[in-house]
Amino acid sequence: MSQLSLSDLNAASKADFVAALANIFEHSPWIAERIAGQRPFAGVNQLFAAMTAAVEGAAAELQLALIKAHPDLADKTQRAAGLTADSNAEQHSAGLDRLSDTEYAAFERVNNAYRAKFGIPYIVCVRRHTKDSILRDFEQRLPNDAETETRRSIAEICRIAALRLDQLVAADDRLKVHGRLSTHVLDNHSGKPAPGIAVELVELAALGESRVITRAMTNLDGRTDQPLIGGRPLPIGHYELRFRVGKYYAERGVAMSDPPFLDEIPLRFSIAEPEGHYHVPLLVTPWSYSTYRGS
Amino acid sequence: MSQLSLSDLNAASKADFVAALANIFEHSPWIAERIAGQRPFAGVNQLFAAMTAAVEGAAAELQLALIKAHPDLADKTQRAAGLTADSNAEQHSAGLDRLSDTEYAAFERVNNAYRAKFGIPYIVCVRRHTKDSILRDFEQRLPNDAETETRRSIAEICRIAALRLDQLVAADDRLKVHGRLSTHVLDNHSGKPAPGIAVELVELAALGESRVITRAMTNLDGRTDQPLIGGRPLPIGHYELRFRVGKYYAERGVAMSDPPFLDEIPLRFSIAEPEGHYHVPLLVTPWSYSTYRGS
Amino acid sequence: MSQLSLSDLNAASKADFVAALANIFEHSPWIAERIAGQRPFAGVNQLFAAMTAAVEGAAAELQLALIKAHPDLADKTQRAAGLTADSNAEQHSAGLDRLSDTEYAAFERVNNAYRAKFGIPYIVCVRRHTKDSILRDFEQRLPNDAETETRRSIAEICRIAALRLDQLVAADDRLKVHGRLSTHVLDNHSGKPAPGIAVELVELAALGESRVITRAMTNLDGRTDQPLIGGRPLPIGHYELRFRVGKYYAERGVAMSDPPFLDEIPLRFSIAEPEGHYHVPLLVTPWSYSTYRGS
Amino acid sequence: MSQLSLSDLNAASKADFVAALANIFEHSPWIAERIAGQRPFAGVNQLFAAMTAAVEGAAAELQLALIKAHPDLADKTQRAAGLTADSNAEQHSAGLDRLSDTEYAAFERVNNAYRAKFGIPYIVCVRRHTKDSILRDFEQRLPNDAETETRRSIAEICRIAALRLDQLVAADDRLKVHGRLSTHVLDNHSGKPAPGIAVELVELAALGESRVITRAMTNLDGRTDQPLIGGRPLPIGHYELRFRVGKYYAERGVAMSDPPFLDEIPLRFSIAEPEGHYHVPLLVTPWSYSTYRGS
Structure with missing residues (x-):
């Protein structure tokens, strides 16, 4: 994927700006929309901080919609139906698209338990994990209460967004994501x-x-x-x-x-x-x- | 197996002495017989040195007979027909009595190659080895000439004998075999x-x-x-x-x-x-x- | 110095027992006297425990007398006047009998400060120390209150006694002093x-x-x-x-x-x-x- | 000392070039003179190689004169009479201008022994040494024959020259002298x-x-x-x-x-x-x- 320069993004029309960043947060162009007026951004860290602030400042229903816009991890049906290119690449990075039957069963079990308890998909920044550590993260988070998990989901979504932004936008500064x-x-x-x-x-x-x-x-x-x-x-x-x-x-x-x-x-x-x-x-x-x- | 004391062996009749040590060298009571007259032995090291000297000083045909008195390693037919208790325990120590099919095939292949080249069984002091190191030893020795392998076989037989003697005879001194x-x-x-x-x-x-x-x-x-x-x-x-x-x-x-x-x-x-x-x-x-x- | 056996001490007359142990605690035969009746002692640890208990159970004036029976450390006048052989050897072990002028001055300064504050000699089990660590011990103890220093002096006296007893008495057990x-x-x-x-x-x-x-x-x-x-x-x-x-x-x-x-x-x-x-x-x-x- | 740029040296008149490099080799402008015609030099390594070649290719008497142009190490009389600024700084770097009496005596002894045997001053690249290692170098070289020491003196002189050149001339490349x-x-x-x-x-x-x-x-x-x-x-x-x-x-x-x-x-x-x-x-x-x- 070719990178966009921050200066181009700063200079672009609002529509182009929003289109370019529409999927930094999964299926959620409204975040870019809210911050387009804050341009120009001095660096990618400032841009990311603005997007994060928009998410954290959003109404609860909007946050929930953002969470629900994410697919289940390692879900074959959803993958067949088509994920965003980003989601696909992320799940591939930890091998979630080529699970053995045993592994698939383990993921399905915890996915279901999580969704049954919280009514939202289990979200984690997959690129920061191995299959083992995802399963361990599942188990550590399952006992949490709903509010904790909402906050945690948002935090993981922001980590995902940071990595997508780092890949997409070239600037003089770098996000500390590697x-x-x-x-x-x-x-x-x-x-x-x-x-x-x-x-x-x-x-x-x-x-x-x-x-x-x-x-x-x-x-x-x-x-x-x-x-x-x-x-x-x-x-x-x-x-x-x-x-x-x-x-x-x-x-x-x-x-x-x-x-x-x-x-x-x-x-x-x-x-x-x-x-x-x-x-x-x-x-x-x-x-x-x-x-x-x-x- | 209960141990015999060296002093009892020193005091025993020649027949009893030979019977007691008959199998220190596999099926070869003649070795004990030759040294019975050298008694009393001051220690088990001296006893072992006498037996070793008897083997090394024996005629070539007798040495060859001693070599041929040994079973093939890991040979199922011979095991079924019955090995000496010592041979059995030794082969068990390295797991040669419970080989997988692949391992069995590997051992059979080298056994056959060795016997085909030298006309004698391949002998090694199994208690000093793992399966892997036996196979490696096989490969290192196969290129040798016949004379080298005769000497080497006798040397391995003496190592086997030292361990059997150490187990059988209690004395004030110990053989350095552990x-x-x-x-x-x-x-x-x-x-x-x-x-x-x-x-x-x-x-x-x-x-x-x-x-x-x-x-x-x-x-x-x-x-x-x-x-x-x-x-x-x-x-x-x-x-x-x-x-x-x-x-x-x-x-x-x-x-x-x-x-x-x-x-x-x-x-x-x-x-x-x-x-x-x-x-x-x-x-x-x-x-x-x-x-x-x-x- | 030749050792006495614990069994001989157990069998000795009370007078001989007391004479033998008179100087385990500096110039204080009364301690041996108090425990002579508890004989026989099963071991040197039991004997030492009895002596220690006698000291710790003694009246305050007696404890104070015991403390004051000790010489100042590194005091040339007292050394000239004659120390017990034990005191002499102990001070020699840490080099307190061959101080340079600078060192002597340092010891004199702290000795005087200690005696001025507490009215008793500064006591430490010299064999457990170097000159440097004694001076450091001095400095750490000088800020203490009188009661703490009385207890500490008794504890150090018991350490000195343990070493003297270990040297003097041979038994099946040993004091843990080395x-x-x-x-x-x-x-x-x-x-x-x-x-x-x-x-x-x-x-x-x-x-x-x-x-x-x-x-x-x-x-x-x-x-x-x-x-x-x-x-x-x-x-x-x-x-x-x-x-x-x-x-x-x-x-x-x-x-x-x-x-x-x-x-x-x-x-x-x-x-x-x-x-x-x-x-x-x-x-x-x-x-x-x-x-x-x-x- | 301010540095000269290599490009300026390349462009300078022959007289200026020789004057600038007159003392890279102690009191020996003839070396720069011989290579002035080879300009321009692509780098300081090439310049140094040309100077070294000039020295090594020079007649034996000229080499000897170069050797004799150097002062004795740590010699107070010569220092009083005045050394080149470079020599002075070099001797200072190893503390040769502030020797104790014992050290001075040690240096004088070996200096004299060296000059008595070889008829030339003992030369070493002082910046690569401590006082101890100079004295050790002296002792290792004293048993050599005259020819070996002539070659060795020239080699040390070239090391001295490399360091002086590194300090004097700025270029895109650097001599490997640090x-x-x-x-x-x-x-x-x-x-x-x-x-x-x-x-x-x-x-x-x-x-x-x-x-x-x-x-x-x-x-x-x-x-x-x-x-x-x-x-x-x-x-x-x-x-x-x-x-x-x-x-x-x-x-x-x-x-x-x-x-x-x-x-x-x-x-x-x-x-x-x-x-x-x-x-x-x-x-x-x-x-x-x-x-x-x-x-």
Whole structure:
């Protein structure tokens, strides 16, 4: 999708402005309409703040309509009937469009329980989650009262909107909606960064299958050229980084046992802050290793 | 099996001595017979050295007969026909009596290749191995020449004999045939050993299924009451130790993210020296950990 | 000093019992006298508990007399006039008999301030302290009220008594009055304990001169044959352990820079629990090291 | 000193060009003269390469004259008589203009021994050294033969020239003559960078007095705003970094012993590559710490 510049949006006719932002909040052009008169916006953060204020200041029925404009998560019937392109891409990002039967059943169960209790669809900013963390979020929110869930739904809708806005609008400033996961391999045996080590990032799944989501090779500085996850929120969930250090030392002729004491090293950790920076380095020798949450 | 004392063996009639040690070397009472006159033995190491010398000094045909007295590994027909109790227990120790079809096929393939090339059964001291390391040993030995494999077979037979002798005979000295795997959890967040942490030792399998072989809980000193593996050789192979540290810190009210950055920590390593001491400690905080081969 | 056995003390005449224990509490045979009738004691802990109970149950004037029976710390006039052998050895243990002029002045100043405020000598169990920690203790206690300081003086007197009793009486049980400081050097470059490393333990002094109090060499297990401090309380204070690792790696032909990145490694730490076990290991490669409070 | 731009040098008259670069090589304008005709230079690296080639291609007598144009190190008589401004600043950088009597005697002894053997002044690129490492360099070079020392003197002269040229000439490219020493404090107790920790960098001296050469405070990312040493070569030598971690944890109310197990942490290391990047981080909790040569 090509981006629009903020200055163009500032200069556009009201109709064009509203049309461009009609779907930042799902099926809800009225939000852009309400703030069109506040133009020009100095930056995308100011634009987003105005939209958020419009939503939070809206009448209860309007907020409820906004909530109800959202589809159920992982609902096949609704998907068949057609979602907005944004919704579709979001659900795809967490794999909600390719659930196993067991997973589908789990989602259906909680969806139904939620709708039965609150009469509204369960809404969560999917791009900040893995399937596991969505199910956990469901369970944590189900005991809430209706008012709490209304507020929470609005908050999640605003998170969704922020990500859509970030994708759509180019400006000098950026919304703080992305996180970053990086690593660094230091070879304490040679006192140097370790290049040429194959790294895999695996998303660990409690319910379904774990899957490799990034494969990379360390460069001369012992880092990967690209972040392991970047340019998007870090999905809340459980992960394992795997490093092929046995091969690295074998190629350098370092004395090791057979089989080597350390071969593939797994570092297992969880992500809790989608907008955070997680640096998970590996300090390693053929006989020892350590890791920590770095910066 | 109740043990015999070395002093009783020293004092026994020659016939009783030979009968007692007849199966230290599979179906080969002649070895005990040859050394009966060297009694008394000052210790079990001296006894074992005498038996080993008798084997190594024996004529080539006799050595060959000794080799051929051994069953094929993991052979169902031979098992059905009956193995010695020792052979049976040894093959059980590495799971060779409960192979999956795929594993069985792999073992049969290499067994046949080995017998076809050398005309003797493939012999290895099974108690020092996992299924994976046996298959690897097979592959490493298959390219050897016949003379090398004869020597190697005799060496493996002596290792088997040492373990049988260690089990059978009680003396003041011990044969050095056992290894030890231990761990220790130090909580660097509180500066104290970490008690009450659930630890699992998993044998990782390349071919078949990984399986938990030890479950333990750390005690007040952060150690397990018993070694994770002890009183036997450490099977050469790949392992993972898993520590439930998330629960440990949660119970102590330590501030953590949700989900906690570290929950279950896996330490993956290989064992290459069955008679060695492997100490694999965990130094941990809610945000970091390290391990090393200790002592 | 030769030890007395508890069984002999239990069997002795009352006069001999009292004479033997007359100086466990400085110049105060009345304490042994009061408990002589409670014999036999099952162990030295029971004996000590009885003496402590006698002191704590004594009339206020008697407690005050006991307190006043103690000399001032580091007082040259009193030392010239003669202290009990025990007092003398205790003051020697912390170097109070060989103060520099500056140190002497510091001690005199606080001694006088204490005596001026409370009318009693300042009492502390010297064997649990360094000069620095005594001066710090002085400063922390000076603001107390008289009642607190009476209780505290009695508590310190009981600690002194426990150490004297531990030295004097041999029994099946031991009083818990000793601590232990140990180290361990693990070479993570080779995956083995590091033997032959020279280790120095230095007591760091804020006021006077730092001094080496132990020199040792690591053995084949990477430990020192004897604890760095053992068989006595660990003096509260600041310490530095120094390890000559550059020489160790140079002797093994390990590739290093010139000069080596790491040569002599200092680990600086403090001791706060005189009866505790402080294990301060060094995990090291030519390019990295770590330490922690172990167990 | 204000810098000259390379383009101005390229455009200057030959006389101006030679005058500007007359002292890049001590008292030796002939070098600039020989290369003036090769202008324009595409960058400072190319300019330096041309000057170096001129020196190395010069006749032996000219090289000798260049060597002899240099003053003795730390020579008071010559300093009184006047050095070039560059020489003066260089000797100041390593403290050679403020030696103690003992140090002065040590320098004089080796200076004399060197001149007696080789008949030339001992030359070293002082900015790459500490006093200790200069004396060590002296001792390592004294056993050399004359030819080796001639080559070595020329090499050191070129290093001196590179640093002078780097200071004098501004261009799009830079000579690789600077190193960098940096640190980073990660608090593994909280899982975050540690801000507000006072850091001292001390140059450890074998002969004279150790001295603090940098004082800094860690910022929000746990780093110092400026490198501990930067914008110059790292002097070869022994260093200690000191971190006030006790205060840091005390301010955060973290439970610690009294006195705290860790208070001021010293990291001791050596620098061997003046043009390298030394990253010496501290990973710390109240009960553990580690460091390594990072990148």
